[in-house]
Amino acid sequence: MASFVVRHIIRLMLLLFAVSIVVFFLVSVSPIDPVQANVGQSAYLNMSEEKRAALAQYWGANTPIWERYINWAHDFIHGDMGTSLRYNAPVSQVIAQRATNTLLLMAVAWVVSGLLGFCLGILAALKRGTWVDKVVKTYCFVLAATPAFWIGLVFLIVFAVWLGWFPIGFSVPIGKAAADVTVFDALHHLALPALTLSVVGVANIAMHTREKAIDVLESDYIRFARARGYSPWQALRTHGLRNLALPAITLQFASISEIFGGSVLVEQVFSYPGLGQAAVTAGLGSDVALLVGIAIFSAALVFAGNLIANILYGVVDPRIRAGVGSYA
Amino acid sequence: MVREEQSIHSPVHTGEAVHHGHSHGASSQHAGGHHLLQVEHLSIGFRMYEPDAAFFSAQQRSYQVISDLSISVHAGEIVAVVGASGSGKTLLADSIMGLFEPNAEVTGSIWFDGVEQTPESLASLRGSGISLVPQSVDHLNPLLRVGKQVEGVGRTRGRRAESDVREAASEARSARVQELFERYGLSPEVAKLYPHELSGGMARRVLLCCALMDNPRLIVADEPTPGLDLDLAVRALDDFRAFANEGGGVMLITHDIELALRVADRVAVFKDGTIIEETSVEAFNSPDTLKHPFAKALWHALPEHGFRSGAAC
Structure with missing residues (x-):
C-alpha cells in the first residue's frame, strides 16, 4: 500500500x-x-x-x-504560483475563483453524460438491430462528429435567443450585485453550458457501453443465465451491470480530460468565467504564470481521474485485486 | 398453441420395437404414456447476407444448420447425442431451451412431458423444467461469488411481490443451495469463492448444482466432460446417472463416443445437422444391429474395433 x-x-x-x-x-x-x-x-x-x-x-x-x-x-x-499578468492577482487566487465555476460545470456534465450515455448504451444493446438501437446509434455518430462549440452556438440560438429560456452568457445575471445572486441564478446560467457539454460527452460512453453490453449479452455466462430462466434484462442486471460499469466508469474518469478540453471551448462560447476561459485569456496574453498554473491544475485533475479509475478496477474486479495483492 | 400429444404409448416397450424413428434401451420408460422430451422434424436456418458477395450486392440467403431432426428422451435414461465438434450440437441444445437468435428460422415441433411447446412456453420451462449444464466455468460470471450464482433469482411471479414473500423465497433458495452443496460434497466455503478460484472438479459440481436448483425434469448437458480427467468425467456422469435413476431424463451432448457408450442408455448419432440413427447402446455391440452406414463406420472406427479408417468423420 x-x-x-x-x-x-x-x-x-x-x-x-x-x-x-x-x-x-x-x-x-x-x-x-x-x-x-x-x-x-x-x-x-x-x-x-x-x-x-x-x-x-x-x-x-x-x-x-x-x-x-x-x-x-x-x-x-515554495507554494507560490506567481502573479497573473492579465488579472493582476496571484495565480492561486484567480484559479480558486474560477475553479468553482468550472468544476461545477464539469461535474454536472460528467455525471449527466455518464449516466445518460450508460443508459442509452444498455438500451441500444438490449434492443440491438431495432429502431431504438438505430436512433441511439445515429444520435451518437452525429454527436461524435460535432464540435462542442458548434453545439453550444446552436443551443444559444435555439434556447437563449429564440426561446429565451436561458441567459445568453456569463455565470451570473448582468448588472446584479454579487451579494444578490441566488443559487437559482447560478444554476440558470449553468444549465446551457452544462447541457452542451453533457450532450457531447454522451456519444463516447454510449457507444462504448453498447459494444461492451453486446459482448456481455453474447457471453457464455449470459447464455447460461438465460438458460436458467433469466429474462434478458434480468440476466444483464445480475451478471452484466458490474462488468459494464467497470469499463464505463473507467472511461468516464479517463474522459475528464476531454470534458475539460470541451469546457474550454464551451466557456468561450457562453462567456462563462471558468478556468477554460482564463486559459484562453492567458494563452493570448502570454500570461505564463497563469497558463502554467491552469495547466498544472488540470493535469492534476486528469491524473486524479485516471488514478481513481485504476483504483476502481480493483474494487469492481476481484481478479485485478488479487493481482495487486501479489506484488504490492 | 399447446395441445396434448395424440400418440399414447404403453408404459414399457418390449424387445426391438421401433417407433418415432428410434429403438429403446432397458431403462427407457414412457412415464405418463409419452416421452419426456420429443423433438420432431426440427429445422433451423439462419437468414444472413451472403458472406462472399460485395457489400451492396449481397443478397439475403437462408443457411440451413439443422434439418429435419427428430430425437426423444425418455424418463429415466441418458441419451447421448454424439457428433463432431462444431457440427451444430450446441444449437440443438439452444433450441430445446427455446434460445433462438433473432435471425433464426425454426420449424418443427418440440413436446415436453406430453405437451407441445411454443417458444414462450419453452422459455418458461428454462431452469425449472429443462436445465442446461454448460461445458465449463466460463459460463459463470467471473465477477460474482459462486454461492450467489448457484442461488440465482428464481421466477418472480408478479413484479412487485410482497417483501416477506420474497424474503421467504430467497431463504428457501439459499437452503436449497446448502442442500445441493452437501449432496455433491462441496464445502460451504466454496460458496464464497469466485469462479476462477474453483478446481475443475468443483466447477463441474457447481454447474450441476446451478442446473438442479429448481428441480428440473430434464437436463441438457452440453459437452460437460472435456477438460476433466477420466476419473472426474466418470464421476460427473455418475451424477447424471443418479439423476436419471430418480426419474429424470438426461440429454448428454458430446463428441466422445466411447464415453457415451459407457454411460448412456441410448445413443443418437448427429451428422450434417440431423440425427441419422437413434438407438440403444446395446445396438453398438455389433455393426449388424446398426442401420445407417455412417453409424456402422463409426463402430468400425472405435479403438477396440481396430480404428478402421474409411469412417467419414
Whole structure:
C-alpha cells in the first residue's frame, strides 16, 4: 500500500514537471509579444520605445526562458504560483475563483453524460438491430462528429435567443450585485453550458457501453443465465451491470480530460468565467504564470481521474485485486 | 398453441420395437404414456447476407444448420447425442431451451412431458423444467461469488411481490443451495469463492448444482466432460446417472463416443445437422444391429474395433 502511494506521488511529480516544461517551451515559441498583448493596441502604439522596453524589463519579457522557468519552479515548490499578468492577482487566487465555476460545470456534465450515455448504451444493446438501437446509434455518430462549440452556438440560438429560456452568457445575471445572486441564478446560467457539454460527452460512453453490453449479452455466462430462466434484462442486471460499469466508469474518469478540453471551448462560447476561459485569456496574453498554473491544475485533475479509475478496477474486479495483492 | 400429444404409448416397450424413428434401451420408460422430451422434424436456418458477395450486392440467403431432426428422451435414461465438434450440437441444445437468435428460422415441433411447446412456453420451462449444464466455468460470471450464482433469482411471479414473500423465497433458495452443496460434497466455503478460484472438479459440481436448483425434469448437458480427467468425467456422469435413476431424463451432448457408450442408455448419432440413427447402446455391440452406414463406420472406427479408417468423420 505504501509503495502504491509513493509510486503514484512520484508519477504525479514527473507529470507536473513535464507539463510545466512543455507550457514554458510553448510560450517561448509563441509569437505573441507580452507587452503588446497586455497594454492594449492603442496604448502600445502611443507608447515610446523606452516605455516599451521599461515595461518589458518590468515584466521580465527579455529574461531567457530557462531562467524564467527556474525562477517559477523555485517559487512553485515554495507554494507560490506567481502573479497573473492579465488579472493582476496571484495565480492561486484567480484559479480558486474560477475553479468553482468550472468544476461545477464539469461535474454536472460528467455525471449527466455518464449516466445518460450508460443508459442509452444498455438500451441500444438490449434492443440491438431495432429502431431504438438505430436512433441511439445515429444520435451518437452525429454527436461524435460535432464540435462542442458548434453545439453550444446552436443551443444559444435555439434556447437563449429564440426561446429565451436561458441567459445568453456569463455565470451570473448582468448588472446584479454579487451579494444578490441566488443559487437559482447560478444554476440558470449553468444549465446551457452544462447541457452542451453533457450532450457531447454522451456519444463516447454510449457507444462504448453498447459494444461492451453486446459482448456481455453474447457471453457464455449470459447464455447460461438465460438458460436458467433469466429474462434478458434480468440476466444483464445480475451478471452484466458490474462488468459494464467497470469499463464505463473507467472511461468516464479517463474522459475528464476531454470534458475539460470541451469546457474550454464551451466557456468561450457562453462567456462563462471558468478556468477554460482564463486559459484562453492567458494563452493570448502570454500570461505564463497563469497558463502554467491552469495547466498544472488540470493535469492534476486528469491524473486524479485516471488514478481513481485504476483504483476502481480493483474494487469492481476481484481478479485485478488479487493481482495487486501479489506484488504490492 | 399447446395441445396434448395424440400418440399414447404403453408404459414399457418390449424387445426391438421401433417407433418415432428410434429403438429403446432397458431403462427407457414412457412415464405418463409419452416421452419426456420429443423433438420432431426440427429445422433451423439462419437468414444472413451472403458472406462472399460485395457489400451492396449481397443478397439475403437462408443457411440451413439443422434439418429435419427428430430425437426423444425418455424418463429415466441418458441419451447421448454424439457428433463432431462444431457440427451444430450446441444449437440443438439452444433450441430445446427455446434460445433462438433473432435471425433464426425454426420449424418443427418440440413436446415436453406430453405437451407441445411454443417458444414462450419453452422459455418458461428454462431452469425449472429443462436445465442446461454448460461445458465449463466460463459460463459463470467471473465477477460474482459462486454461492450467489448457484442461488440465482428464481421466477418472480408478479413484479412487485410482497417483501416477506420474497424474503421467504430467497431463504428457501439459499437452503436449497446448502442442500445441493452437501449432496455433491462441496464445502460451504466454496460458496464464497469466485469462479476462477474453483478446481475443475468443483466447477463441474457447481454447474450441476446451478442446473438442479429448481428441480428440473430434464437436463441438457452440453459437452460437460472435456477438460476433466477420466476419473472426474466418470464421476460427473455418475451424477447424471443418479439423476436419471430418480426419474429424470438426461440429454448428454458430446463428441466422445466411447464415453457415451459407457454411460448412456441410448445413443443418437448427429451428422450434417440431423440425427441419422437413434438407438440403444446395446445396438453398438455389433455393426449388424446398426442401420445407417455412417453409424456402422463409426463402430468400425472405435479403438477396440481396430480404428478402421474409411469412417467419414
